[in-house]
Amino acid sequence: MILLAPMEGLLDHMLRDALTRVGGVDRCVSEFIRITDMLMPNRVFTRIVPELLNGGRTAAGVPVRAQLLGSDPVCMAENAAKLAALGPAGIDLNFGCPAKCVNRHRGGAVLLDEPELIYEIVAAVRRAMPPGMPLSAKMRLGYMDSHRTLDCAQAMVAGGAEELVIHARTKADGYKPPAYWDRIAEVRANVRVGVVANGEIWTPADAQAARAQSGCEDLMLGRGMVAHPGLALAIRSPAAPALTWGELLPLMEVFFLQVRQNVAARHQAGRLKQWLHYLRRHYPEAEEAYLRLRTVNEAADLHAQMFGRRGSPQLEAELCALAA
Numbered sequence: 001m002i003l004l005a006p007m008e009g010l011l012d013h014m015l016r017d018a019l020t021r022v023g024g025v026d027r028c029v030s031e032f033i034r035i036t037d038m039l040m041p042n043r044v045f046t047r048i049v050p051e052l053l054n055g056g057r058t059a060a061g062v063p064v065r066a067q068l069l070g071s072d073p074v075c076m077a078e079n080a081a082k083l084a085a086l087g088p089a090g091i092d093l094n095f096g097c098p099a100k101c102v103n104r105h106r107g108g109a110v111l112l113d114e115p116e117l118i119y120e121i122v123a124a125v126r127r128a129m130p131p132g133m134p135l136s137a138k139m140r141l142g143y144m145d146s147h148r149t150l151d152c153a154q155a156m157v158a159g160g161a162e163e164l165v166i167h168a169r170t171k172a173d174g175y176k177p178p179a180y181w182d183r184i185a186e187v188r189a190n191v192r193v194g195v196v197a198n199g200e201i202w203t204p205a206d207a208q209a210a211r212a213q214s215g216c217e218d219l220m221l222g223r224g225m226v227a228h229p230g231l232a233l234a235i236r237s238p239a240a241p242a243l244t245w246g247e248l249l250p251l252m253e254v255f256f257l258q259v260r261q262n263v264a265a266r267h268q269a270g271r272l273k274q275w276l277h278y279l280r281r282h283y284p285e286a287e288e289a290y291l292r293l294r295t296v297n298e299a300a301d302l303h304a305q306m307f308g309r310r311g312s313p314q315l316e317a318e319l320c321a322l323a324a
Contacts, residue, residue: 122159
């Protein structure tokens, strides 16, 4: 099984839509919905996970689990119950976010120093959810070190998580290479649920090494899939034809049209250039486009220079109908 990772500020519902159209992805996890001290209105859930309005699936039919992040077991449970009523393909809990602003407010990876609280959160959420709805959790190896990795994993499983995704670095490691896939193997050997390996998987060779060192067959792809949209297919079948730049361009245009509909004008050009920046790792054409367009900041001009047309209302209607 290959999962598509959540990435706040990058891999949102618009990019999920494009990447799942390529193929090879079995399931997605949304970027986190931050839970503090209130019951969220439905519009918050559907804004971050609009797939809830499509049966919990992307336009390509790939199921999406909605992810919650917070530290109050009661509030997390109440929001999980409300979210579950909207019909996601499951709920995921975030114990891995390394962002300082999140950790400072007792969310994400900082909770990996508190396995007892992790257990309370997971157990409360599990009790609040319908019995048949899957519950998973995503974690890192630890906060500043990894001495409580197994304690945290076992707390999640004891609380009712049916699957763990482990990013093979601590919060202190950030996103710097390497990922310590071998450290996932101890967790896998000591829990009774499925374990998914995540972190620093950029190529099929990385996927093979991650599987060998972690003992996990299942993988979660994040930045590697953004940089190489055909990566999941390549991992599944190394002999499969590579996704060409010409095949990718129409998906990029649909993505950018969605950005222009959903993102504030001042940020629209930046979203396309952000994706181009990642694509430079795999496509020479992306390098050329990025260098040529990096000073273009008006979305219509960027659209015209990137795709050879400005994105007329008729074109937008046609492509968005295709995206539906």
